[in-house]
Amino acid sequence: MSEQGREARIVSGHRRLRIAASIYLNSAPLIWSFRRGSLRERVELWTDAAPARCADMLARGLVDVALVPVIEYQRLPEALLIPGVCVGARARVRSVVIVTRGMALEEVENVALDLSSRTSAALVQIIFREFLGRRPHFVPAKPDLELMLREHDAALLIGDPAMTFAREGRRVYDLAEVWRAHTGLGFVFAMWMTRMGSEVEVADFARARAEGLARVEEIVAEYAEKLALPPAELREYLLENISFIPDGEMRAGLELYFQLAHKHGLIDALRPLAFVGG
Template sequence: MEGRDIVQGRLRIAASSYLNSAPLIWSFRRGSLRERVRLWTDAAPARCAEMLARGDVEVALVPVIEYLRISDTRLIPGVCVGAQERVRSVVIATRGMALDEVHTVALDRSSRTSAALVQIIFREFIGREPRFVPAAPDIEGMLCEHDAALLIGDPAMSFERRGRRVYDLAAVWRERTGLGFVFAMWMTRYGTSVRGQDFVLARDEGLAHLDEIIAEYLPRLSLPEDELREYLLQNISFALDERMRAGLELFFHLAYKHGLAPIKRPLLFNED
């Protein structure tokens, strides 16, 4: 695939429309970079990975587990969707039971990194192997047939919690490892010319327009404005610092150890 620079051509980009990706794509939708790209935002994270793998787009905001599954990918440095402590939008809900009592887990089909993380948590940290079943992200249907359910993104923030025990996966990871967790990153295929600094600038521009982003998502999520602001400013980490990078490397190691990734790879960035 012939590479194109974001300044010289309209780079094709895919990202989900979840709230946690909104600050990263605001600049491409409405801000200073909107004339430089063609942006698709109607795809779930797993779908974004498929678009990148097929070459439908040059850059996608992709579940990080796909770095180990899609050949010739490079990470765009500096920017991520992750959490230092508690994420709120990636959770396991159970029918009131503890995780070590769970026998079956419904996994949100739109998830890939989080589905791998759930399996690592059970195998590596809890020491048991429940049955994992892909399912549509419908909490009622999931818990009707299974002991626990994985939900990600906006649905994970707004479901009814009464009578259920809810585990924040970033908090579980932090408790066990002391590290942050990276759920998604911008990725591109090797040989595509992309200026990583533009994605850093896009993130910063998006974070400077949180009022507009929150106003857009308020009717979608039916959550208080202060909760959405706290989520974007305190729960989600949009920068790949050293602790987040260490968490990413450990996750990749454990994913390979438990057969959830076909290969081991060092972190290769688009600037390398």
């Protein structure tokens, strides 16, 4: 091996873990330790990406680990899940919604789907096809509710834009509530994923979550200003709506979601859940 090659190996052996996550409030507790806490020096963190772009960064090998919309697990044959940490909801999520011009879901003919989303974009299609037996027209769109509803009956919004829009005259459906009403299960929207062959300390991600959740007040203060929402609402969102630890019902929800996505042609492959180190 040439000197140059060996040097590259040594350098890459010591390089920091490259991580990508969205800047939504629901990612904040999971990445606080990497941004400001005890794991800051260990990683290179990319936070300027929407969830859909985090998936692309992992697929292209630009990062070692990313907080990825779960549907992408089935589209990336090399992806492995990091266990014990997720962005999910047991009952009501608040930040993943279908907003209509005022009509019921049963009357919707066309839906604009937030381009930042992958998991919820597929979930909306499952809700219409599997639960409501309908086939409205779906169109990808930027998350601008006024524009989306100008041309469509309904719009999917996720993340921070789903928490801050004007609700007057509109009807709002919480997707975790709709999912629970039809399945009795919880839902997982995103998980940390890596690629086979990457060296990842799994325990760091649970440790980062614990450290971030211990800083909820700091995160709430930062986002209350950023989103212009009352701190109490954001505290409730992070501590009660979002679940950062998957339980049995959420895992069952994840498996059912994958089966239904496959049934409706939203993913080609259907593989069992494979975790790092397991």
